[in-house]
Every structure is written in C-alpha cells, then in structure tokens.
Amino acid sequence: MVTEPSPAHPAASPRSVLPFRASELRAWLVPVLAIAGFVVLNAAGLNETLFFSINRVSTVTGETVWQWLTILGDGLVALVLVLPFLRRRPDLVWAAVLAAVLTGLYVRALKEPVAALRPAAVLAPERFVAIGAPLKYNSFPSGHTATIFALAGVLSLHIANRGAFWLLFVAASAIGLSRVAVGAHWPIDVLGGAFGGWLAALLGAWLGARWRWGVSASGQRFLATFLVLCAVGLLVWPNRDYPAAVWPQRIIAMLCLAHAFVWLRRRLGGYD
Numbered sequence: 476m477v478t479e480p481s482p483a484h485p486a487a488s489p490r491s492v493l494p495f496r497a498s499e500l501r502a503w504l505v506p507v508l509a510i511a512g513f514v515v516l517n518a519a520g521l522n523e524t525l526f527f528s529i530n531r532v533s534t535v536t537g538e539t540v541w542q543w544l545t546i547l548g549d550g551l552v553a554l555v556l557v558l559p560f561l562r563r564r565p566d567l568v569w570a571a572v573l574a575a576v577l578t579g580l581y582v583r584a585l586k587e588p589v590a591a592l593r594p595a596a597v598l599a600p601e602r603f604v605a606i607g608a609p610l611k612y613n614s615f616p617s618g619h620t621a622t623i624f625a626l627a628g629v630l631s632l633h634i635a636n637r638g639a640f641w642l643l644f645v646a647a648s649a650i651g652l653s654r655v656a657v658g659a660h661w662p663i664d665v666l667g668g669a670f671g672g673w674l675a676a677l678l679g680a681w682l683g684a685r686w687r688w689g690v691s692a693s694g695q696r697f698l699a700t701f702l703v704l705c706a707v708g709l710l711v712w713p714n715r716d717y718p719a720a721v722w723p724q725r726i727i728a729m730l731c732l733a734h735a736f737v738w739l740r741r742r743l744g745g746y747d
Contacts, residue, residue: 526661621672651665
C-alpha cells in the first residue's frame, strides 16, 4: 500500500512541500483574521450577540445540515479524509498527521486552564438552539474548528492553487460556524480554534519538510496502517452525538476504505 518517493514525486523535494512562500499573505491570512476578529468581538462586546445571530440560522435551514457540517470537524473524520491522498501525496498526509498532533496539544493546553463556560452553561435552554449532546464546560478553543482549519491549512500548503485555498477557507469557516449553529461554542471559541489549527498546519508542513520519515517506505506503511484502522474505527464506532451525521460518517469511512482496497489490489496485481 505504499509508494517510494522518486525525484519527480512531489514529496521528493522539501521545497515542494510549501508551494507558496511563507512570506505570502495567504500563509498568514487566517491567523491574522482570527486575531482581528477576537479583538473586535471582545472590544465591542459582540460575542453573545453574534452567537444568537448564527445560532438561529438553524431554525430556517433545519438541523440536519449543521450536524453534517459539524461532524467534519471531528478528529477521527479529518484523519480518515486524508487517507485517499496517501497514494500520490504521502508528504501531505505526513504533514496532516503532524498537524493533527500539534492541534491536539494546542486544544488540550488551553481548554482546562481557560475553563470557559459553553452557551448551555450560561443561557436558559429556551434562548438558543441546542443540537446534539449538551456540553457545558471547556469551551475555548473549539476543537472541531481547530481540527478542520488544520486540515484545510495542510491542503492549502500542498496544493498550489489560489482557488483551492479560498474554497478550503470557506468550507472550514462554514464548519467552524456550525459549532455555533449547534449551540456548542461561542464565536470567540471558533476564532481561537481557527487560529491554532492553521498555525498547527504551518508547523506540521514545516516539520514534515525537514523530518522525512513519513514519506519513507516504512513511514508510508505506518501511515497506511494507522489511517485504515482509523477508517475502520469510524465505520464501526461513529460519533453518535449528532444522530443525523452517523451514516455520513460511515459513508466517508466506506469510501476511503474502498479507495485503499482498490489501491492495494492494483499494487498486488502489478498495475500501480
């Protein structure tokens, strides 16, 4: 299930890991916007007002779409989503795994020390829409948002296309906003997650470009095994906090496992 990087392979040169310069605005746009939004919301006292504006959108759109969106920020789902890239872009997958570890450390380092209360802990139930399992503590930062922005950041750094960058940015933003729509987080939590997740992507790409184990044959075997196990776990034990998103998770797992199975058959048959 692995391929050795060749001189022509995108993983062969550390310079190819970052298709645009770190000095470019796109590399730092998300953290800059997150900090600016954080400052404005705090200074103007708009955090709660914006929460209600976003949270009430689900009364118009229905709850299902927000359950589907929010589950894409689940850590296990995000890892499974990079499995199809392993065949052609082991450098991307390696950076994504490193970014996932860094994102987890960032979220864990802040959640308990900050100990921010979630909307359900400070608002009466009739004042807002709560979708899924009720959560009350450790609100800042949003782990789902950090996860999806880490994934979007890694993909953006490895795909030299401005259109892809903006598409990923919009998609990650929608998933981050879904955390407000389901009533699990404040807007300020989403900004904190976007900030940390994107920085984790930058650092993960930087580390992956210099620590090349993940693109070696042994590294690719490890990543393939790990990600296939993640997909199996997602298929058997999907996150049930959002009932409408259980089958979408399983569909993601099945598609990624099918891709891995076809790849293995092609390699064993000598076609790849």
